[in-house]
Amino acid sequence: MSNEPPSPVSSPLSYLELVKICDNFRLPPNYGSTDVFQKSSDTNSFVPWTLSQAPGSPAVGLLRLDVVDLLRKEKPGTWVIPEPPQAGYRVSFDASVNTPKKRNAVLKELCERWRDTGAFPASIGPRKWRSEMYPVYRNPFGVHDYYPENDSDEGLGNYAFEMERAACALFGVVTYGIHMTIYEGIASSPQVKFWIPTRAKTKQTWPSWLDNSVAGGIPSGMPVFESLVKECEEEASMEADFVRNHAKPVGTISYFFRNKMHFLQPEVEYNYDLGIPHNTPFQPRPSDGEVESFDLLSLDEVKTKMRQGIFKPNCASVLIDFFVRHGHLTPDDEPDYMEIITRLHGRFEYERWCQ
Incomplete structure (x- = not known):
């Protein structure tokens, strides 16, 4: 958890380093003794x-x-x-x-x-x-x-x-959220563009950091997809029918995160993609005060800003998952490919919690 606006790092972060910022905790060897x-x-x-x-x-x-x-x-x-x-x-x-x-x-x-x-x-x-x-x-x-x-x-x-x-x-309980990547163009094309929000300066956590197109927690009693529909309406002024017709579930990521106060936040994020149909006018608009603005960024611009370390850590991991799924990150061009894949889908060492 961070309450400070982001500062770009002095040298670009690797994709694995970005994943490790989010998945940053393992139980110590003496756990349970x-x-x-x-x-x-x-x-x-x-x-x-x-x-x-x-x-x-x-x-x-x-x-x-x-x-x-x-x-x-x-x-x-x-x-x-x-x-x-x-x-x-x-x-x-x-x-x-x-x-x-x-x-x-x-x-x-x-x-x-x-x-x-x-x-x-x-x-x-x-x-x-x-x-x-x-x-x-x-x-x-x-x-x-x-x-x-x-x-x-x-x-x-x-x-x-x-x-x-x-x-x-x-x-230290496991929490759950939804993240959606909204893109224009063909997902696997180098010319794909992404709608990227800047979090509001007044956000309780991670103010002014870059985020996924739509993201939020899943409150008690609300189904996963309905949580997505709610967040789309609240954060991006998107009509519910448009979301229901075009958002596609694409899996999850999970990571074992310890915040700056050294408390544990194991989390599961349910991920969705939404490709804007060709020749369909689309402009997300902030609605509930949690987003400062939305920008349509190229793939290269998104990669650069990710590696500058100015995306909220779990949002960078969601985008890395998108890159893997759509061929922008492959085992032939990424030496840490296997470690990235496995760390994006962890189990929080849950089998050790009551060993």
Whole structure:
């Protein structure tokens, strides 16, 4: 996360370097051992957050030790934090907090109180608060279902609970978004052009950086494609029918990102392409104040600005994925091709979260 406008780098970044800026974290070798608890100020140590202490309970997040220390001060009956640390250590909800409705209530009260009392103000202070709920799933790679008011865990699907968007990094949960690349011309042609927005100077994160044509988070309860339609209307003044008729799903990217405050933001981005039909007038227009302007840039201009490091990091990765899919980046002209491909589709070492 960055709150400063971009400054071009002194020498061009490689495509692999761009991917590494976004996919910049791996769990340390001592993850899961008791020696990670020696210093609560160690921002490189994390412990798993599970739904319960029962064996096999799914991991839903990764907590830094200072967050664990703050949870330890919460009233009894909401959290279980074993003492002393032991092998297989994990933080979980109390056994009584065992349904989506109850988890939602606990997290709502906790996050709003931390906001109001100044805990982690750079992450969830009043200026950072988004008033938008993000879903958390039992299986981060599973179905996006939704049961916010359900008061039973029996027979439920993948939905576990939801929480304030700004707080997700504090708890290291997997988040989800949509990104769409809008282009004019033939996608595989060197003459293809891209509609590139500049983020507003007033954005809470990454102000004035370059972005993908349309991008945004997927809020709780909203299907992936409907999230795209909503963002197109809000960010680019695009009619819903035009988006529904021309946007094409093209896969995902996923990356393990640690922000500048050393909190984890593992993310999945659902990607779409939208080619403007030939001889169709098109001009995206800022609508909700999140975009400063849109510019139609050539392929070479986009590549140059990417390598200057002035695109928001995950947006550069989405564009690199576009270049791979449409033949602008090939194994014959890119020596790091295989590492780029594999790092664009990571699993956050999820199998290690509860090892």
